[in-house]
Amino acid sequence: MSKIAVDNVRKGFERNGKAMPVVDGVSFSVADGEFVAIVGPSGCGKSTLMNIIAGLDRPDAGSVRVDGVEVTRPSPKGIVISQHGSVFPWLTVQENLMFGLHDNPGMGSKEALADHYAAMVGLKGFEQSYPHELSGGMLKRVELARALVVKPEILFMDEPFSALDALMNLRMRNELLRILAEERHTVLLITHDVEEAVHMADRIMVLGPRPTTTQATFDVPFPHPRRLSSPEVQALREEILRELGVEA
């Protein structure tokens, strides 16, 4: 059984009294532990699709199932990491990490668990800092750690690193891959950055322009760590870009 099963999901919005279809019948499935990237042009409805899959929004038609159970609302089983982030500015790094933790006598103290994950993403020494004292890259680490600490089965990443500069973007990708090698999560990544998708994903789905449907799917057979400059990786990247209508 697949981890995530998306079945013919449709969603539209109403603007100026006119119905505007955004997601027009998308179906796919993600296996347990698989890393699937969804790429598509800006404004094609990727984020709408992600919100539906994460349970933050409901589809007009079709369904999303996680472990065979229909998704009707968000749950800690799949944590969303989005472009603008949602680290609570009024809580310290440690308090942010402890936010989703429940009291659990068998698991040791919440503080210790939070600090463990803070260290894992390179935030050691910043546990008592407030978000406004951190840089953009460090905020992303807080967000990532806060998601990981609740041990989600799925990570929903919506353009997670696109607000970062190119160098920090690359560094965060490497961090994520290192963490994923340690803790196996199922990942659904939404991005407009084809290189990011080719760098990390096992499979890449290309969405068409709005109203969006699945246009093509590519397997990424290269083992990690991937060399982005290798000819095979570059060839795949160009093929995907062509699919998106861009000559590379």
Next chain:
Amino acid sequence: MAQARVHGVARLDLKRLREALPAVAVIAALIATWWLVVVKTESAIFPTPLAVLAGARELVEDGTLWDHIGASLMRVGIGFAMAVVIAVPLGLWMGWVRGAYITLNPLFQMLRPVSPIAWIPLAILWFGVGDVSPVFLIFLSSVFPMIVQTISGVHTIERRYLWAAANFGVSRYTLFRRVVIPAVLPQVIVGMRIGLGVAWLVVVAAEMIALRSGLGYLIIDSRNAGNRYDLVIAGMIIIGVIGLMLDGAMRLLERLKSVRWRYVR
């Protein structure tokens, strides 16, 4: 090290002093003009700044000034505290529950523009001439701005924070305690600043009509009992200075660690 720090502090004070200079200059010029005009026109009734100062000293020496200040502050303290206790929970509720908002908001929007001064006759009718009337008027004056600010605070919580909380599956209690209340707190403080400002405005006005103590009473009584305009102006200046201090005290709340995020960047 300590030397350097002392030096740094001295430099900071110097910078602050320089920043305060224009404001001080304007006030000094105003006092000078006042003085000049009173002397030139040989006014028999309008006091010079020196006479005002002498009047203020008289009030300090016979101790009545402290009684008046204490009375006014006490009324503001009680009325304002009651308003906070009512307005913040009510604002949170109205901001969170749409039904409460659409039911109560029109009423409050209608009551809000009615000056508390217009309530004085009703206050006297209901509570008589005593300490309760001004406290009631202060409560009225500050409760509405605080309700409105708190509601707008709830309404402007960014959706991504509520979504994140929903994503982590926290209880309603945790959602309120860890997300809604801290997110709204900066707006509540803004509401409290506005509320306390209006309360101070109103206590003086209320005391002019209804009572035997307080800074408002001092002003009206000084005029009625022999045209003591030196005391009238001294009272006005004291009201202004205390108002400034109250606002400064409220602004200290903005330094709370849990609301710092709102004021940086």
